[in-house]
Amino acid sequence: MGGRAKLKTMAATAGEPEEEYPSKDDLIKAGVVALITGLLGFVVTYSVFVRPYRQGKSLAGLDRHAAESSQPAAYRQSDQGAAGYAVAYTSAGGTTYEQRKSKLEIQTPERKAPVPQEDARPQATPTPQPTSLPLPGSAYQQRQSHLQVHAPQSQLPSVDAQTVPPPRPSETSFSEAWQRASAGWITLGDGLHTGGQGVQVSETQILTTLSAFRSGGGMCMLNGQRVSVQMVASDSRQDLALLQIQGSSPGTPVPLSPDVISVDQTYVCGDQRNFGRTLELRGRGLTGPCGAFDGFTGAIDGGAPIINNRGEMVALALPRPPWPGMSWNTAIPSSACQAFINAHPAGGGSPPPVSDMWVQAIRSKVTAQSERETPNRSNARIIAGQALGNYPLGLSQAQLQKELGQGQILEQKGAFCRILYSAPRLTFTLAEGMVVAIETDYNFYTLEGGLAVGSVKEPSELRGQFSPAVTYDTGALESLASPGLEILFNNCSIATIRVVPQ
Secondary structure (H helix, E strand, C coil): CHHHHHHHHHHHHHCCCCCCCCCHHHHHHHHHHHHHHHHHHHHHHHHHHHHHHHHHHHHHCCCHHHHHCCCCCEEEEEECCEEEEEEEEEECCEEEEEEEECCCCCCCCCCCCCCCCCCCCCCCCCCCCCCCCCCCCCCCCCCCCCCCCCCCCCCCCCCCHHHCCCCCCCCCCHHHHHHHHHHHEEEEECCCCEEEEEEECCCCEEEECHHHHHHCCCCEEECCEECEEEEEEEECCCCEEEEEEECCCCCCCCCECCCCCCCCCEEEEECCCCCCCEEEEEEEEEECCEEEEECCCCCCCCCCEEECCCCCEEEEECCCCCCCCCCEEEEEEHHHHHHHHHHCCCCCCCCCCHHHHHHHHHHCCCCCCCCCCCCCCCCCEEECCCEECCEECCCEHHHHHHHHCCCEEEEEECCEEEEEECCCCEEEEEECCEEEEEEECCCCCECCCCCECCCECCHHHHCCCCCCCEEEEECCEEEEEECCEEEEEECCEEEEEEECCC
């Protein structure tokens, strides 16, 4: 009291107003601070200590078995038009219900009585099906199945090694191909008696023509050595003969080609008159059972093997007719030769006339022409494979005689005939009364490019112009054969032009 009084006295003495302590503002500030401090302490204490303790106690009292069972723990109830559901759970203190409301509105579905519909389709009365069970009082019968069970078979059938064809020789030049085949090239007869040719087709067999075998007197030369042969099978219709070699063979078999004679394809064969030389041939395709080609194969009895660029035999040449003229020749395809070898027909018989086979083959390549009026204007154009001037291939002999008269018959044998007409200097070759070739030695008729009889040309110069073509010798003349055309040369000049079938 003495100090406070003293301060008041000093303040009064100084003339300042008297102030009380603590003031009102100090008390307000102290209260606010205390309140904030208390709230912060409560929040911190609750968060750190009280809240985890209550959550742990609540979880410890839940009945997890009831909550996780398959029985529904929720049910719907109405609350003033709003849908809701209640969840029940059990704790240590008892069962507690918690009601929650959903925003979805659930309306009670209207139930309507089903309207019966009449089915217009007739109801089929079910038919009792038989069963494997026995009827009362009858014996049991086992039903038989219609299915047949087969034993399993192997997926890979056995392959006979003999059915697999051997690999074909590779393609090469024709000189090399003939070198391969020449080891199996056969000449029948001896140096004084020539009877045609043949080919060795297996280690002990030779294939030739029946006429060549008979003409050769049974003699056979293979690689320059004489071998003894015996005929084991023949076919007079095809003029084929199969010979068996007695003893060992000095030659090598020639494989048979699976290919057929192709049109305009080049082949070669041996020239029996000049050993070591080959003849070039041009294929004409198949003519019925035979094949055809351009080129002379030597002896009249035939049997020459026609070789492709693999050294395989594609055909066996048949005999040519004895008359001069076209280079057209026929041959037995390798497929027919193989069938004959496999069949081995027995018996001999007489071979068919050579002229008949030649006539039938070339006749099948020409289309018959209908009757026509005699042309009034001369035509000098030569069309290969079709016509020479006004005269086409396929004219009948009656039509020819109607237009030109009887003419001069140069040669006639059976169905083969050659007729010469001085005006218009044409020679017609007929087979079975139909024109199959027309030739001229008169320079009035011309080919494309101005070629005519008398033009000075080498056969080699025209091979490119009339490709594909082959050249060969016919006695003292040289010949060029191309599709539908043959040209004969004499001393490097054209001597004859002949139109033949394509």
